[in-house]
Amino acid sequence: MSPRAAWRLESLGFGEVYDYTVGKLDWMAAGLPTEGTNAGLPRAGDLARKDTPTCSLDEQLGAVRDRVHALGWDAVVVVNVERIVFGLLRAKELAFDCDRPIAQAMRPGPSTFRPYVLAKEMAHSMVEHKLESSPITTSDGRLVGLLLQKDVVAAAESRQ
Amino acid sequence: MPKEIDRHGLRRMVEAGAQLVEVLPAEEYLEEHLPGAISLPLRRLDMEATSVLDKTRPVIVYCWDVA
Numbered sequence: 001m002s003p004r005a006a007w008r009l010e011s012l013g014f015g016e017v018y019d020y021t022v023g024k025l026d027w028m029a030a031g032l033p034t035e036g037t038n039a040g041l042p043r044a045g046d047l048a049r050k051d052t053p054t055c056s057l058d059e060q061l062g063a064v065r066d067r068v069h070a071l072g073w074d075a076v077v078v079v080n081v082e083r084i085v086f087g088l089l090r091a092k093e094l095a096f097d098c099d100r101p102i103a104q105a106m107r108p109g110p111s112t113f114r115p116y117v118l119a120k121e122m123a124h125s126m127v128e129h130k131l132e133s134s135p136i137t138t139s140d141g142r143l144v145g146l147l148l149q150k151d152v153v154a155a156a157e158s159r160q
Numbered sequence: 161m162p163k164e165i166d167r168h169g170l171r172r173m174v175e176a177g178a179q180l181v182e183v184l185p186a187e188e189y190l191e192e193h194l195p196g197a198i199s200l201p202l203r204r205l206d207m208e209a210t211s212v213l214d215k216t217r218p219v220i221v222y223c224w225d226v227a
Contacts, residue, residue: 001223005183005202006162012206014215018165018173020222024182027167027194027222036192 028116029139042155044122045115048136048145054079057086061105062098064089075133075146078106083143085112085135112137115144122147123156170220178218194222 006019020026028034031045053076055064068076074094078087087106096105112135113122126134126149136144165173174180180197182189189199200212202223213219 001183001202002221003162005181005200005205005221005223008202008205009209009213009219009221010162012209014209014213014219016218017162018170018178018218018220019162020167020170020220021164021226022166023222023225024184024192024194025225028192030167032167033195034192035195035197036190038192 029114031115038118042119043115044113044117044119044134044136044147044152045144047119047122047151047155048115048147049151050145052077052143052146054083054143055089055102056080057101057103059102060098061089061094061096061100061102064102065094065098068094077135077143077146078102079143084141085110085137085143088133088135090132110135112141113147114139119152120156123149123152126152165220170222173218173220178220179213181213181219181221182223183221184223188224197222 002019002021002023006017009017053068053071053073055076055078057078064076074091076089077085078089079085087108088110089106093105093107115136132149134147136147138144174196180194181200182193182197183200183202183205185201186199198212200208
């Protein structure tokens with residue numbers, strides 16, 4: 001849509017026209033401020049738990065489980081050194097045999113969501129798809145945090 | 161020919177006085193838009209551009225994304 005607008009403005013006599021082709025999505029993905037009725041509403045990135053435990057592909061499940069449970073969690077995100085998300089282990093996967101490599105135990109390629117998604121939309125999606133937790137990542141796949149369904153539902157309900 | 165611009169260039173140009181225009185439908189603008197942007201939906205562009213915008217200053221247009 002914006003390329004057509006840019007070309008049309010030029011044809012109307014505007015001499016210096018620029019097209020921000022990646023648009024509002026790029027702006028919001030970068031976490032930059034916006035204006036409007038939705039601007040102050042809570043979003044996935046605000047609510048994601050930044051202290052979520054992480055582990056690497058080459059760890060053993062038993063050691064990871066002990067560490068995660070000691071921290072009071074029942075989920076862990078599998079990442080590399082760049083915090084790129086490879087997988088997710090929730091309670092079910094953490095209960096597997098302790099010698100199993102993380103790469104074989106994890107749910108590979110979990111659905112991730114961007115930080116700018118509104119809490120009310122996230123709550124709807126997570127309840128509908130029965131997701132207890134969802135990794136929130138930047139557009140290049142880096143972990144921001146783990147969003148818990150209970151957190152996002154509470155935030156969405158408090159706004160109603 | 162219109163030039164593409166990234167968000168860093170956009171911020172610099174807006175600070176320098178460029179006009180920032182969202183061409184999505186007005187409802188989407190009301191919900192959320194870039195700071196300082198004005199709403200000029202594509203369908204109203206022909207009728208309103210010359211009265212709303214200043215031809216002597218740069219104009220930056222945007223919508224949702226490249227789609």
